[in-house]
Amino acid sequence: MEEKMVFDEPYVAHYQYSVGAVGTKFFTELRDNKKILGMRCPACHLVYFPPRATCHRCLAKLDEWVELSDEGTLITYTVVHYSEPVQPQEPPFAYGLIRLDGADTCICHFLGEVDPESINIGMRVKAVFREKGEGNMLDIRYFKPL
Amino acid sequence: MAKRAAIVGVGQTYHKSRRPDVTQVELINEAVKAALDDAQLTIKDIECVLFGNMEECEGSFLTDCWATLGTGAYMKEGCKIYTGGTTGTTAAIAAAQHVASGLFDTVLVAAYEKQDESVYGMEPLGLVPDPLWRRRFRSGAGAASWFARVGTTYMAETGATEEHAAMVRLKADRCACRNPHAHLRLNLTMEAVLKSPFLLYPLRLLYLCPTTSGACALVVASEERAKRMAQKPVWFKDWVIVHYEIEGFEGFFPEGRITSHEQAAxxxxxxxxxxxxxxxxxxxxxxxxxxxxxxxxxxxxxxxxKGGMWRMVERGATDIEGEFPINPSGGVTCTNPIGCTAMIRVAEAALQIRGDAGEHQVTRDVKTAVATGFGGSFWTEMVLLTKSLD
Amino acid sequence: MNQKVPDQYIKIPHTVRLLYRYAAGPYMARFCKELRENKRLVANRCPRCRRILFPPRISCPDCMVRAADEWVEVGPGGTLLFFAELGRPGIDTRTGEVQELPASYACLIQPDGVLIGQGCFSHWLKVENPEKLREGMRVEPVFKEERRLGTLEDILYYVPVEE
Known part of the structure; x- marks a missing residue:
C-alpha cells in the first residue's frame, strides 16, 4: 500500500459579531434591567422575539418595541445524552424551544432545575437570569418549570 | 432559446469601514429594500432570491439560510453563490441566467460583506489558497506583493512612471467624492498621494483597496415583465466567465501566456x-x-x-467627463465590501446606462457598458450591458 | 453620511477553531514524499503535449487529458522571478495570530527544468545584500535537516547566489 499523505490543517480566526442598534437595545435592557423586549410588525400582526429590525415577511422597518413576560410555554425539547467538544454543558442536559407570553416566535435555550424525565411539551417555564448581566443571550441562564 | 433579462432595480448601502449599528442581516436588508424601491416592487413580486458573500470574512457560515430575514427569501426559491472576489458578478450573472432560462420572471440578487466582523480584516481569506502550495506563503505572496509587481512590470514595459499611478488614484478619489455611496472619499491632492507610504515599492498604501462593510442588490426581470414595469430597463447583452490554470496570484504573470482577462475580453x-x-x-x-x-x-x-493606458490617463480620458470613463464610481480602491464589490460594478454600470448616476454620471452617452469581476485564483468575469434590446 | 460611527453598539467576540485534514492525493503525495525523504522537487508530464505539470496533478490544463505517470526532477534551485521586502506579516490561519516569518523577503521562483508559464511558486528569500538582488538571479534552497513533513515548509527559505 502506498502511503497516503494527509496533512492536519487547523484553522483559527477571531471575529466580533455586531448585534446592531436593535440588538444593542435588546441586550442592554436584558443586561441592565433583566427586561425582555420583543418587536411588533403592525402589518403582519406578529411579535418577534428576539426582536429584529425588519419583518422578514413584508420587509417593513420595525420600531414598535414590546415588553415581554419572562414566562412562557415549552413548545418542544430534547435531552442531550452525549458529550462533544461543541456541547456547552456536560450531559445530560435539555434544550427547549420556548415561546414567551406575548411573543409569536420561539427561541432555543437551556432548561434547568428540572429532571429530564419530567419535561413535557406545553409545560410553563420561567427565565432565570444571571446575577450580573454581560450583554449576551446567556444573561438568561436557563428556563425552569413554573 | 434563452430569454432576455434586464436589470430593473439597483440598490446599495452607504459603504463604510465599520457598521456596528447593524447586523449582517440588517445591512443586507438596506440594499434589498433600496433595490426593491428602485424597481417600484415589493418582496411579494419577487419569485426567486439569490445571494452571495465570502463567509470567511464574518465567520458566520450558511449565511444564505439565516439571511432570509434580510434578503426576503422567506418561502422563496434561490440559493447562495460564492466564487471569491467575483462573487458579486457571478451572482448577478446567475440572476440573469435564472431569468434567461425562463424559470423565473423576477429575481432579486443580493450580496454583502461586513468586514468589521473580522478582527483582522480580510486575513481569514488566508484559508482560500491550497495549504500545501501557497497558504503558508501568503504574507509574501498575498495581493500586495503582486500588485507591486504589476506596477514595476507595467512601468518597465510601457514607459509609464509613478506619477501615472498617482493620477489614476487621484481620478478614483475625484470620482468617489462625487459618489455618496463610496467608502473612501478623501479629497486627495497629488502631494498627498505621493506622500502615502510604500507598502512595497511602487505600491503605496493608498493604492490598495480598503476593507469595507456594505451590501448591494439588483432586481432582474424577464423581457415581458421588464418592458411592462421599468421605465429604463438595462439589458444583459452577454457575459463571460474564464478561469486560469494556476492557483493564486502567480496567474498574474503567466509569462508569455494569455491572461484570463485577455481571454475573457x-x-x-x-x-x-x-x-x-x-x-x-x-x-x-x-x-x-x-x-x-x-x-x-x-x-x-x-x-x-498595449502600453497606451497611461497616455489615456495623462489626458484625462478615463475621467467622468473623459472619452472613455473607467470606474466613475471611484472603483474598488475606494470601496471594497469584497463579496459584493463585483456586483457594485454591475450596479454602477447599469446606473450609468440609465443616466441615473447623479453627480458621477459620465458626460458620454452610454448605450453599452462593461462591468468586470476578478477573483483570487485568477478568475475573470465580464458582463456586457446595453440600453436597448436589440 | 460617511465614517464616524459611535462605538456604543454591542459586539460579541467569537473565535472559530476548526481542524481540517487535507488529503494531498496521489500526485501531490509523490511530490510531498520526495521532498520529505530526498529533498527533491518532482513534477509529472502531459502525455500529449509533453509539458511539465508543476505542481504535479491529475490532468493537463492545456490538453485536458490524464497526466502520464512519468516523473521528472525539477529544481530545487531556480531563477528569481520576483522579490519583495516584507512589511507587516500576515496572520497565520493555523493560529489566528501574526505569522512568524523565517526571512525578510518574499519571492517567486521559477524552478530549473520548468518552462516559464508552466508553473512557479512562492517562497521566502533570506537576503544578506539587498543591493545585489535582481530579478533573474539564481536562488538555491536551504532545507530543514530534520522533522521534514513533506510540505514546502521543509524548505526553510531560498538564498540568492551572488556571482
Whole structure:
C-alpha cells in the first residue's frame, strides 16, 4: 500500500459579531434591567422575539418595541445524552424551544432545575437570569418549570 | 432559446469601514429594500432570491439560510453563490441566467460583506489558497506583493512612471467624492498621494483597496415583465466567465501566456461584434483591487492598446467627463465590501446606462457598458450591458 | 453620511477553531514524499503535449487529458522571478495570530527544468545584500535537516547566489 499523505490543517480566526442598534437595545435592557423586549410588525400582526429590525415577511422597518413576560410555554425539547467538544454543558442536559407570553416566535435555550424525565411539551417555564448581566443571550441562564 | 433579462432595480448601502449599528442581516436588508424601491416592487413580486458573500470574512457560515430575514427569501426559491472576489458578478450573472432560462420572471440578487466582523480584516481569506502550495506563503505572496509587481512590470514595459499611478488614484478619489455611496472619499491632492507610504515599492498604501462593510442588490426581470414595469430597463447583452490554470496570484504573470482577462475580453468582444472597444463600449466599471491594476487590467481588456493606458490617463480620458470613463464610481480602491464589490460594478454600470448616476454620471452617452469581476485564483468575469434590446 | 460611527453598539467576540485534514492525493503525495525523504522537487508530464505539470496533478490544463505517470526532477534551485521586502506579516490561519516569518523577503521562483508559464511558486528569500538582488538571479534552497513533513515548509527559505 502506498502511503497516503494527509496533512492536519487547523484553522483559527477571531471575529466580533455586531448585534446592531436593535440588538444593542435588546441586550442592554436584558443586561441592565433583566427586561425582555420583543418587536411588533403592525402589518403582519406578529411579535418577534428576539426582536429584529425588519419583518422578514413584508420587509417593513420595525420600531414598535414590546415588553415581554419572562414566562412562557415549552413548545418542544430534547435531552442531550452525549458529550462533544461543541456541547456547552456536560450531559445530560435539555434544550427547549420556548415561546414567551406575548411573543409569536420561539427561541432555543437551556432548561434547568428540572429532571429530564419530567419535561413535557406545553409545560410553563420561567427565565432565570444571571446575577450580573454581560450583554449576551446567556444573561438568561436557563428556563425552569413554573 | 434563452430569454432576455434586464436589470430593473439597483440598490446599495452607504459603504463604510465599520457598521456596528447593524447586523449582517440588517445591512443586507438596506440594499434589498433600496433595490426593491428602485424597481417600484415589493418582496411579494419577487419569485426567486439569490445571494452571495465570502463567509470567511464574518465567520458566520450558511449565511444564505439565516439571511432570509434580510434578503426576503422567506418561502422563496434561490440559493447562495460564492466564487471569491467575483462573487458579486457571478451572482448577478446567475440572476440573469435564472431569468434567461425562463424559470423565473423576477429575481432579486443580493450580496454583502461586513468586514468589521473580522478582527483582522480580510486575513481569514488566508484559508482560500491550497495549504500545501501557497497558504503558508501568503504574507509574501498575498495581493500586495503582486500588485507591486504589476506596477514595476507595467512601468518597465510601457514607459509609464509613478506619477501615472498617482493620477489614476487621484481620478478614483475625484470620482468617489462625487459618489455618496463610496467608502473612501478623501479629497486627495497629488502631494498627498505621493506622500502615502510604500507598502512595497511602487505600491503605496493608498493604492490598495480598503476593507469595507456594505451590501448591494439588483432586481432582474424577464423581457415581458421588464418592458411592462421599468421605465429604463438595462439589458444583459452577454457575459463571460474564464478561469486560469494556476492557483493564486502567480496567474498574474503567466509569462508569455494569455491572461484570463485577455481571454475573457477576446471572447466577449468577438461574440458581440465589438471591433473598436472604445467606440462600441462607452464606459467601464472594472474590478481594480489596486491602482496599478487599473492600468494593467485596462490594457488586458483592450480599453487601450498595449502600453497606451497611461497616455489615456495623462489626458484625462478615463475621467467622468473623459472619452472613455473607467470606474466613475471611484472603483474598488475606494470601496471594497469584497463579496459584493463585483456586483457594485454591475450596479454602477447599469446606473450609468440609465443616466441615473447623479453627480458621477459620465458626460458620454452610454448605450453599452462593461462591468468586470476578478477573483483570487485568477478568475475573470465580464458582463456586457446595453440600453436597448436589440 | 460617511465614517464616524459611535462605538456604543454591542459586539460579541467569537473565535472559530476548526481542524481540517487535507488529503494531498496521489500526485501531490509523490511530490510531498520526495521532498520529505530526498529533498527533491518532482513534477509529472502531459502525455500529449509533453509539458511539465508543476505542481504535479491529475490532468493537463492545456490538453485536458490524464497526466502520464512519468516523473521528472525539477529544481530545487531556480531563477528569481520576483522579490519583495516584507512589511507587516500576515496572520497565520493555523493560529489566528501574526505569522512568524523565517526571512525578510518574499519571492517567486521559477524552478530549473520548468518552462516559464508552466508553473512557479512562492517562497521566502533570506537576503544578506539587498543591493545585489535582481530579478533573474539564481536562488538555491536551504532545507530543514530534520522533522521534514513533506510540505514546502521543509524548505526553510531560498538564498540568492551572488556571482
Amino acid at each position: 477576446n471572447i466577449l468582444y468577438s461574440r458581440n461584434g465589438i471591433t473598436n472597444v472604445r467606440r462600441d463600449i462607452q464606459m467601464a466599471e472594472i474590478y481594480e483591487p489596486a491602482t496599478w491594476a487599473e492600468l494593467q487590467f485596462s490594457e488586458w481588456f483592450h480599453f487601450a492598446e
